Amino acid sequence: KNQVEQSPQSLIILEGKNCTLQCNYTVSPFSNLRWYKQDTGRGPVSLTIMTFSENTKSNGRYTATLDADTKQSSLHITASQLSDSASYICVVSGTNTGNQFYFGTGTSLTVIP
C-alpha cells in the first residue's frame, strides 16, 4: 500500500534555531517527492521537488534531502523565523500512479520568539 508518514506531528522551536522534519514513504516505484509549506487558512506552496536521481535540493533556508534506497526524506530549516510557523507536507508520486499524489499528514511547526 502506498503511504507517506511524517514525523514529528508537531514541533515547537525558538526563533533562530534549526530543525529537521522527516518523511518516510512506501510509494513504489518512486517518481518524485515534494515538500510543501501551508500557512493557516491558505493553500500549500511548493518548497522543493526531487526526482530519483537527486539527493539534495535547497530553497533559501530550506534544504531537502532524499534517500531513495531507504525511502526517506528530510526537510531542514536553518535559522528559523517566525514566518516559518506553518504546516509542512511531504507529497510523493509514483511512476505508475498517473498523476495521483500521496500526501503525508504534515508536521505543524511553531516558531516562538
Add this chain to the structure above:
Amino acid sequence: KAGVTQTPRYLIKTRGQQVTLSCSPISGHRSVSWYQQTPGQGLQFLFEYFSETQRNKGNFPGRFSGRQFSNSRSEMNVSTLELGDSALYLCASSFSGGAPYEQYFGPGTRLTVT
C-alpha cells in the same frame, strides 16, 4: 500572472443539500486537481481533470463529482452532504500531466456542513 482562484471561499450548508465549488486555474494550465483536507486525514486526492476529461480519481464516493470546461475552469459538486464532508477543499493547477511538474494550489473553499 494571476494565481489559482477558488470560489466561494467559505460556505455553510445543511446536511442533505448539495454544493458546487469553482476553481479557475492559472492561465495556460490544463490540469486541475481537487483535494479534501481535514485535520484528521490531511490532504486526500479527489480527482484530476485534464483537457475536460477526468484522468485520475481518488477513493471517494460517487456523491463527489467534477467537471472541467473548455477554458480549463473546473467545478466540483458534492450531493447529499454529510457532516463528515466539512473540510477545506483545495484545487491545484498545473501546465500538463507530465511528471515532475509543478502544482499550484488555490486558497481553498472552507465548507461547513451543519
